[in-house]
Amino acid sequence: MDRKIKQRIAFTTFRIFSVSVVLMLVSILGFIVFNGAKAINWTFLTASPTEGMTAGGIFPAIVGTFYLVVGSMLFALPLGITAAIYTVEYGGETRIIRIMRIMTNNLAGVPSVVFGLFGMTLFVNKMGFGSSLLAGSLTLALLALPLIIRTTEEALKAVPDSYRTGSLALGATKLTTIRRVVLPAAFPNILTGIILSVGRVSGETAPILFTVAAYFLPHLPDSIFDQAMALPYHLYVLATSGTDMEATRPMAYGTALVLIFIVLLMNALVSLLRNSLKNKNSNE
Amino acid sequence: MMKRKGKYKKVMERGTERLLSASGAVTGIVILFIVIFLFREGIGLFRSPDVEKGYALYLNTKNPVEQLTPYEIKQIFDSEITSWDQLGGPNKAIRPYRVDDIFKEYPEEEWGDHYELLSGKLEEVIKSDPNIIAFLPQRYAPPVGADIKELPAKNITIAGFFGGKEWLPTATPSPLFGALPLISGTLLVSFLAILIAVPLSLGVAIFLSELATKKTRQVLKPVIELLAGIPSVVYGFFGLVVLSPAIQKIFHLPVGETALTGGMILAIMAMPTIISVAEDALDNTPRALKEASLALGATKWQTICKVVFPYASSGIVAAMVLGIGRAIGETMAVLMVTGNAAVMPVTPFESVRTIPATIAAELGEAPAGGAHYQALFLLGCILFLITTMTTVIAEFVSKK
Amino acid sequence: MIEAKNVNFYYGDFQALRNINMEIGQQTVTALIGPSGCGKSTFLRLFNRMNDLIENTRLEGECVVNDQNIYNRSVDVDELRKEVGMVFQKPNPFPKSIFENVAYGLRVNGNNNKKSVTQRVEESLISAALWDEVKDKLHKSAFELSGGQQQRLCIARALAVSPMVLLMDEPASALDPVSTSKIEELIHRLKTDYTIVIVTHNMQQAARVSDKTAFFMLGELVEYSDTKKMFLNPDKEATQNYITGRFG
Numbered sequence A: 001m002d003r004k005i006k007q008r009i010a011f012t013t014f015r016i017f018s019v020s021v022v023l024m025l026v027s028i029l030g031f032i033v034f035n036g037a038k039a040i041n042w043t044f045l046t047a048s049p050t051e052g053m054t055a056g057g058i059f060p061a062i063v064g065t066f067y068l069v070v071g072s073m074l075f076a077l078p079l080g081i082t083a084a085i086y087t088v089e090y091g092g093e094t095r096i097i098r099i100m101r102i103m104t105n106n107l108a109g110v111p112s113v114v115f116g117l118f119g120m121t122l123f124v125n126k127m128g129f130g131s132s133l134l135a136g137s138l139t140l141a142l143l144a145l146p147l148i149i150r151t152t153e154e155a156l157k158a159v160p161d162s163y164r165t166g167s168l169a170l171g172a173t174k175l176t177t178i179r180r181v182v183l184p185a186a187f188p189n190i191l192t193g194i195i196l197s198v199g200r201v202s203g204e205t206a207p208i209l210f211t212v213a214a215y216f217l218p219h220l221p222d223s224i225f226d227q228a229m230a231l232p233y234h235l236y237v238l239a240t241s242g243t244d245m246e247a248t249r250p251m252a253y254g255t256a257l258v259l260i261f262i263v264l265l266m267n268a269l270v271s272l273l274r275n276s277l278k279n280k281n282s283n284e
Numbered sequence B: 001m002m003k004r005k006g007k008y009k010k011v012m013e014r015g016t017e018r019l020l021s022a023s024g025a026v027t028g029i030v031i032l033f034i035v036i037f038l039f040r041e042g043i044g045l046f047r048s049p050d051v052e053k054g055y056a057l058y059l060n061t062k063n064p065v066e067q068l069t070p071y072e073i074k075q076i077f078d079s080e081i082t083s084w085d086q087l088g089g090p091n092k093a094i095r096p097y098r099v100d101d102i103f104k105e106y107p108e109e110e111w112g113d114h115y116e117l118l119s120g121k122l123e124e125v126i127k128s129d130p131n132i133i134a135f136l137p138q139r140y141a142p143p144v145g146a147d148i149k150e151l152p153a154k155n156i157t158i159a160g161f162f163g164g165k166e167w168l169p170t171a172t173p174s175p176l177f178g179a180l181p182l183i184s185g186t187l188l189v190s191f192l193a194i195l196i197a198v199p200l201s202l203g204v205a206i207f208l209s210e211l212a213t214k215k216t217r218q219v220l221k222p223v224i225e226l227l228a229g230i231p232s233v234v235y236g237f238f239g240l241v242v243l244s245p246a247i248q249k250i251f252h253l254p255v256g257e258t259a260l261t262g263g264m265i266l267a268i269m270a271m272p273t274i275i276s277v278a279e280d281a282l283d284n285t286p287r288a289l290k291e292a293s294l295a296l297g298a299t300k301w302q303t304i305c306k307v308v309f310p311y312a313s314s315g316i317v318a319a320m321v322l323g324i325g326r327a328i329g330e331t332m333a334v335l336m337v338t339g340n341a342a343v344m345p346v347t348p349f350e351s352v353r354t355i356p357a358t359i360a361a362e363l364g365e366a367p368a369g370g371a372h373y374q375a376l377f378l379l380g381c382i383l384f385l386i387t388t389m390t391t392v393i394a395e396f397v398s399k400k
Numbered sequence C: 001m002i003e004a005k006n007v008n009f010y011y012g013d014f015q016a017l018r019n020i021n022m023e024i025g026q027q028t029v030t031a032l033i034g035p036s037g038c039g040k041s042t043f044l045r046l047f048n049r050m051n052d053l054i055e056n057t058r059l060e061g062e063c064v065v066n067d068q069n070i071y072n073r074s075v076d077v078d079e080l081r082k083e084v085g086m087v088f089q090k091p092n093p094f095p096k097s098i099f100e101n102v103a104y105g106l107r108v109n110g111n112n113n114k115k116s117v118t119q120r121v122e123e124s125l126i127s128a129a130l131w132d133e134v135k136d137k138l139h140k141s142a143f144e145l146s147g148g149q150q151q152r153l154c155i156a157r158a159l160a161v162s163p164m165v166l167l168m169d170e171p172a173s174a175l176d177p178v179s180t181s182k183i184e185e186l187i188h189r190l191k192t193d194y195t196i197v198i199v200t201h202n203m204q205q206a207a208r209v210s211d212k213t214a215f216f217m218l219g220e221l222v223e224y225s226d227t228k229k230m231f232l233n234p235d236k237e238a239t240q241n242y243i244t245g246r247f248g
């Protein structure tokens, strides 16, 4: 009977593991949410930090992160999506495509701090943008690029070939087929990929450390060559370099909660999208 | 009319295709560019002199010592080496000398309006003392000749970088770029993380795919996937305010920011990824195989060990490799909780500094183009190589 | 001896079996026939408790094997499955060698004696009429065998643990006619040592291999009698209609 005992030991262990891992993960979330909720109010979301970051709010950081998300997507989306369309729809195994595939696969695993390193020399120093929204957006765009290319490629590949042959058989050109048939069918999945990259971009710290992020700015950036505050960097600053740690903690909890909220929001959007997609498919 | 419209369409068609292919090419090139860029800057370190740029070391010609390593120079100026016989010279006390010292010895009037008299004064000083070693800016240096010699400039070596145990990038006269403490710090923290994360994640993955009811799985999977998306700085913050004080208290340590703290936070961060990839792999095992095994009287656990694991092994390994890749490259959380002491770690209860944390912490202070800057790029290259290797391995394994 | 007593079975709210009562004698071949979806597989899988693996199912009544209700709390499911072997519709060999496939059941049951395992593997392969075809490539992958050989390998695998009962769920439906007839011959020979329950939707097959036949429809056992009688002179009109191919 000792195989029974072995099974019991193994399964009990896994149950304990699962309960503790889930408890741990959920309690991290709960801890931040609980402590952050106390800090969050209207002033917190709409005011600038005051009194050495121990009072006021995080408005400039929210705005900065918003600008960075928009800026990076402005670069990454057109490039990533068109590149994916090219590889999937015009593909074949040309040398360009092969190199690109190897590169994007690799790039997806490259640590974000390496992007920061690259962005700092190329955009900040060599191209002379200085530490600016432009440099930060470009750096984040590079980070998001492989993610967008991959998800778009997968979305396009998921469109059944019969759609394409059907359209082509009706005399539509390839371009028309892509525009009228393939892209609409792939759109929800492409959108999912975009939302996920927005979530990723808004939470990254290392790439913006030296390309855009400012410790404190008295006013909002008003050109793409200005520095900006950003949520993740703000949390890092609040957590590690305040002069009065006790007094900055509530601000830090609040900022962490806002960051988590963004991730939750993006995940909610994705699952909403998936559900509506499922319903649409089952209705057909 | 018809014809013209058709022609226009064709031009559009071809134009778009060109555009798309250009965008594909641009992406590929940009990425290639990043790689080349990183490595060009990084390799530049080995063409940098091992003493600060524009400076040199000067000795009296009576001193038989002809060469010094960066580490020896550092020890001399830190007064860790005090006698020339430790370096193959006579048994005489070393007198380290910096340009500042001359300002203390002579009043301001004697320096000259544009410091043009400095060189002569320095010449006197060095001439008069065979045991002196002077670290001077080359533009004020005394003439090298019968009485004074300049130590030959050497470049930073590969062995010095990968074998050096001291990371003192801002030390003068000779900064030390020994990456060993950083490499071993990274390995130690990642190793701890994997040690904690892999068994736990596998346990949870098995629970989810084989033991949990459908409902439990439907609730837990999205929660776990959601946790994979939470920014690392938030995990780092949690580690800082909760985990590190706890570890300090439990193990009675002077500080709570240790390799262990970093490993635990990394484990927490890597687990959602490992769990969900491993669970997918386990879940892919054909039902027919599991049923065949159970129908032969195997227990569920025997079935998991003998049928499910072998079938899912490549996916499980891929999950672990991905987790390792994430752990090695993770920056912010580790920066916040490991204490960042660039010393060779001996136990998990000490502060360590990882490669990514070093880059994040020092890039802001390193002057562009200098040796320190290049050293940070070289660290970036190492990271890039390690993560590329993990991606390749993961892909290779999961294709099998 | 196998027996079902007042068996009702539910997948969630859906009732797949309705008040089944049936006795199956030792060392007989019993065929279960009926239109697709009538509950044959469900019924068969009750006897090695394979349905336990499906969530949200419920059983009422008793299933008896060897005078014991196998759904009793005291019954060890894994031990039960050693007594009651199963062969599935699609051949499902493990991605291991031919030898290891057959040895699997022995190994999980704690037999690690090399000599006795080797001997038992050989016996099982001989019983399953596969030995001559595979004896020179025992350590080759099971996937190198043809579909029919794979199914006989699965039978050998089931025989290796010395069950008393063999449940077969449409064992030949995925095979070509030659392989099918080999399997049928095999069933014929195994009858002397095993109690066999076989699901089939091939009327001729049921007639050829079985001693008794049970006809199921919409979850109910419509008729159960000697195969000869069933095919010559069934009691129920529904049976007649089905056998003569008027529906199903």
Ligand SMILES: Nc1ncnc2c1ncn2[C@@H]1O[C@H](COP(=O)(O)OP(=O)(O)O)[C@@H](O)[C@H]1O
Pocket: C011, C014, C016, C034, C035, C036, C037, C038, C039, C040, C041, C042, C043, C054
């Ligand atoms: N896992 C399951 N979940 C829900 N319903 C099932 C499941 N398996 C079978 N059924 C239903 O139970 C009925 C009987 O199925 P089954 O026993 O497989 O029929 P047969 O083997 O006679 O073709 C069918 O209507 C089928 O849809």
Ligand SMILES: [Mg+2]
Pocket: C040, C041, C042, C169
């Ligand atoms: Mg069936």
